[in-house]
Amino acid sequence: MINDLQPSQQNRQPLPETTLDPREFRQALGTFTTGVTIVTARGPDGAPVGVTANSFNSVSLNPPLVLWSLARKSQSLAAFESASHWAVHILAHDQNDLSGRFARSTSGAEKFEDIKYEDGLGEAPLLSGCTTRLQCRTAHIYDGGDHVILVGEVLRFDKCDTPPLVFQSGNYAIATSTTQTVMPPDGEDPRNVSETSSLGYLLASAYLHFSAKSREHASELELNDIEYLILNALGAREARTYHELITLAAYTGRFVGRESINDLAARGLIRIDDEIEETTNPPEHIDHSHIYLTQEGKVLVTRITSQSQQVEENMMRQLGVPETIALRTLLSRFVRIHSPLIPYRWF
Numbered sequence: 001m002i003n004d005l006q007p008s009q010q011n012r013q014p015l016p017e018t019t020l021d022p023r024e025f026r027q028a029l030g031t032f033t034t035g036v037t038i039v040t041a042r043g044p045d046g047a048p049v050g051v052t053a054n055s056f057n058s059v060s061l062n063p064p065l066v067l068w069s070l071a072r073k074s075q076s077l078a079a080f081e082s083a084s085h086w087a088v089h090i091l092a093h094d095q096n097d098l099s100g101r102f103a104r105s106t107s108g109a110e111k112f113e114d115i116k117y118e119d120g121l122g123e124a125p126l127l128s129g130c131t132t133r134l135q136c137r138t139a140h141i142y143d144g145g146d147h148v149i150l151v152g153e154v155l156r157f158d159k160c161d162t163p164p165l166v167f168q169s170g171n172y173a174i175a176t177s178t179t180q181t182v183m184p185p186d187g188e189d190p191r192n193v194s195e196t197s198s199l200g201y202l203l204a205s206a207y208l209h210f211s212a213k214s215r216e217h218a219s220e221l222e223l224n225d226i227e228y229l230i231l232n233a234l235g236a237r238e239a240r241t242y243h244e245l246i247t248l249a250a251y252t253g254r255f256v257g258r259e260s261i262n263d264l265a266a267r268g269l270i271r272i273d274d275e276i277e278e279t280t281n282p283p284e285h286i287d288h289s290h291i292y293l294t295q296e297g298k299v300l301v302t303r304i305t306s307q308s309q310q311v312e313e314n315m316m317r318q319l320g321v322p323e324t325i326a327l328r329t330l331l332s333r334f335v336r337i338h339s340p341l342i343p344y345r346w347f
């Protein structure tokens with residue numbers, strides 16, 4: 001039951017004007033990390049409304065109460081103040097676009113355009129793909145300064161295992177646990193690898209372990225490291241020159257000998273385009289001629305790619321979804337900052 005549709009007016013205490021710097025105050029509050037929700041309801045005209053809100057919080061387990069606050073300037077204020085029910089959607093880690101859409105001050109019709117939803121309690125729109133959904137009955141509405149505080153009684157909820165989206169200091173983020181410990185394999189000294197190991201050691205261990213797994217497949221396919229590297233590089237982009245392959249391999253500390261190129265060509269896996277300008281000296285032909293995968297080479301590269309994807313997927317499955325996203329995000333940032341010379345689209 002709604003206690004009073006106007007309690008916000010009754011509770012209002014005249015407070016002195018703030019002397020806080022609004023920007024700094026907002027930034028200070030932003031250091032409090034939250035999840036991200038979209039709260040939906042139906043307006044008195046039956047139109048759907050929805051607002052992105054990170055002010056959501058739990059209040060009470062018994063009775064089950066939650067709250068969130070809505071800016072008085074929100075276009076949806078009247079709809080939420082009169083709605084008997086609203087639905088809170090705790091967004092999943094991959095729903096930041098949806099969060100952005102419902103954070104724009106546009107009409108409900110525009111926010112819900114092309115979005116599939118079903119009707120929940122009180123006909124509040126229920127969005128899909130979220131981590132958790134809570135269907136609430138409006139219990140109280142309080143004054144909250146330039147916001148109103150809506151308290152809802154949770155009548156129904158559903159949840160899944162998809163990791164939630166996080167909001168931290170104005171940015172979307174993902175959360176990974178810092179307490180989750182993974183036991184070392186049998187017989188391994190637990191001091192070998194820990195969060196306090198040097199970054200160089202951790203990066204090198206991760207790389208060596210990962211590439212050893214890939215190399216197992218390479219040797220099954222009777223390819224040495226260099227041949228594996230050449231085929232991968234051509235799989236990513238064909239028509240590279242020998243010179244280009246040397247440059248790419250040098251980045252990994254390896255050297256591509258001509259014999260490797262000739263060997264792969266003799267095995268029918270690559271084809272060297274011999275259309276050389278007449279002015280080029282014969283010994284340098286191969287340096288500037290373009291190298292392509294043959295049909296057989298392409299089939300092999302497809303196999304290599306799917307095998308490495310499998311290796312990666314297995315490893316990442318053990319790590320967990322948010323951890324994998326965090327690892328990718330941080331590694332790509334790290335590489336971009338510290339390796340400006342890395343060839344574009346190396347693979």
Ligand SMILES: Cc1cc2nc3c(=O)[nH]c(=O)nc-3n(C[C@H](O)[C@H](O)[C@H](O)COP(=O)(O)O)c2cc1C
Pocket residue numbers: 036050051052053054055056068069070071073074075076077099100102103104105106107167
């Ligand atoms: C991550 C995030 C969290 C937000 N949290 C709130 C909130 O708790 N309360 C609120 O009133 N606005 C919040 N906003 C802003 C509203 O989503 C935004 O003002 C929206 O345009 C309101 O829609 P409306 O004016 O169409 O009702 C948030 C925005 C973002 C991006």
